[in-house]
Amino acid sequence: MFKGLKEKLKSWIKKSEESKEILDKSVKIEKKKEVKLKKVRKEEKTKEIKEELLEEFPIKEEIKKESIKEKKSFFQSFKKTLSQDKFEELWGELELILIQNNVALKAAESIKNSLEENLIGKDSKNLDLSNELKKAIENILINPPNFLKEIKDSLDKKSPFVILFAGINGSGKTTTIAKVANYLKKNKFSVCLAAADTFRAASIEQIGQHADNLKVPLIKKDYGSDPASVGFDAINYAKKNKIDVVLIDTAGRMQNKDSLMKEIEKIARVNKPDMKIFLGESITGNDATEQAKSFDEAINITGIILSKADIDEKGGTAISVSSVTGKPILFLGTGQEYDDLEVFDKDKLIKKLGL
Ligand code: GDP
Numbered sequence: 001m002f003k004g005l006k007e008k009l010k011s012w013i014k015k016s017e018e019s020k021e022i023l024d025k026s027v028k029i030e031k032k033k034e035v036k037l038k039k040v041r042k043e044e045k046t047k048e049i050k051e052e053l054l055e056e057f058p059i060k061e062e063i064k065k066e067s068i069k070e071k072k073s074f075f076q077s078f079k080k081t082l083s084q085d086k087f088e089e090l091w092g093e094l095e096l097i098l099i100q101n102n103v104a105l106k107a108a109e110s111i112k113n114s115l116e117e118n119l120i121g122k123d124s125k126n127l128d129l130s131n132e133l134k135k136a137i138e139n140i141l142i143n144p145p146n147f148l149k150e151i152k153d154s155l156d157k158k159s160p161f162v163i164l165f166a167g168i169n170g171s172g173k174t175t176t177i178a179k180v181a182n183y184l185k186k187n188k189f190s191v192c193l194a195a196a197d198t199f200r201a202a203s204i205e206q207i208g209q210h211a212d213n214l215k216v217p218l219i220k221k222d223y224g225s226d227p228a229s230v231g232f233d234a235i236n237y238a239k240k241n242k243i244d245v246v247l248i249d250t251a252g253r254m255q256n257k258d259s260l261m262k263e264i265e266k267i268a269r270v271n272k273p274d275m276k277i278f279l280g281e282s283i284t285g286n287d288a289t290e291q292a293k294s295f296d297e298a299i300n301i302t303g304i305i306l307s308k309a310d311i312d313e314k315g316g317t318a319i320s321v322s323s324v325t326g327k328p329i330l331f332l333g334t335g336q337e338y339d340d341l342e343v344f345d346k347d348k349l350i351k352k353l354g355l
Contacts, residue, residue: 001309001312001352002314002315002354006354008097009353012097013129081120081121081123081124082119083120087120091112094133095112098316098319101315102314103320104323106320106324107316108320110136111133111137114135118135134353137350137355140320141323141346142327143344143345144303144330144343147330148184154274161244162271162275163246164267164268165248165277166276167252168252169200169252169253172281174197175333175336176307177193177247178214179338179339179340181193181214181247182214184244190245191244192247193234194219194233194248195208195220195221196228196230196231196234196251197251198227214338227251227263231246232271248271250264264299265298265299275302276301277305278301278305280305280317281307282308282317288306293325301327302327303328304328304329304330305330309333310340318349330343331343
């Protein structure tokens with residue numbers, strides 16, 4: 001992850017630090033000018049006295065003009081802080097790098113605001129671009145709540161804990177459900193799967209294969225059945241058999257298909273899941289961010305899992321999806337094996353970015 005972005009940010013920081021050095025040098029020059037100014041002021045005082053004396057006598061106009069000109073040019077060039085113009089110049093390059101690496105415009109805007117606030121007008125000697133960029137990115141990331149603890153706390157009050165998975169086709173939803181089942185089993189929770197994708201051919205067999213591999217029960221109905229009723233049956237099965245967690249698979253749907261979005265709203269309404277997870281593909285960039293936004297508007301998602309982070313060189317989706325939806329990334333999918341599921345941690349992400 002971040003292979004391309006990490007290098008680009010590194011070289012932007014280096015380049016910008018160099019141009020900052022130019023600013024630092026100009027500060028030194030300005031310091032020298034300050035010393036010179038004191039000298040000039042002293043001389044002017046002498047000149048004033050001279051002028052007073054000269055007023056009583058015939059004077060030369062040029063002497064007066066020269067002293068005024070000298071004062072003006074000094075104040076115009078006196079700058080020791082990062083100016084708005086210089087900032088815009090540095091930001092222009094950084095913005096391009098971020099956007100080219102799938103960072104959403106809204107997220108880039110937040111990064112800009114944070115940098116602007118912390119850089120403009122600050123003494124150029126004390127600017128630490130790498131640290132400011134780190135803080136700006138940290139600000140737009142959200143650390144997820146403790147997934148296992150949330151489930152455990154909820155199970156103390158009621159059982160089962162129900163998790164609904166939604167997303168588009170091919171994003172890795174079924175594989176991710178299997179990974180989550182595996183993670184829960186390893187943490188001593190009992191799990192069952194609900195094959196509520198009753199639409200796509202072979203989807204029930206696909207999730208059935210994972211259920212067999214992981215040795216967890218699968219609750220299913222015929223193709224074409226009402227997906228909400230499959231979830232309902234699975235919850236009843238879990239209640240009867242004292243199963244802790246029900247994971248509901250749903251058919252992949254495009255976020256712009258109204259009827260399908262209405263259907264997922266119905267599944268959520270009927271099954272009242274404790275957690276609604278949007279599954280997006282890290283590599284699809286802004287598409288995944290836009291999908292997350294639409295699914296959030298439809299069913300008020302609890303959090304996000306981004307699959308295929310292992311093959312995403314850009315990484316901008318992971319940086320921006322929380323900033324756009326206000327919802328945390330819970331896990332990153334990092335491969336095709338059941339153990340390839342990583343709890344999202346913003347410090348880890350920042351480290352991967354080399355900041
Ligand atoms: P669904 O249609 O959303 O249910 O997607 P699938 O679960 O069938 O996954 C589609 C493809 O993506 C499969 O080949 C998976 O093995 C692959 N896949 C899923 N998650 C990951 C991941 O985190 N990394 C990689 N590299 N591949 C993944």
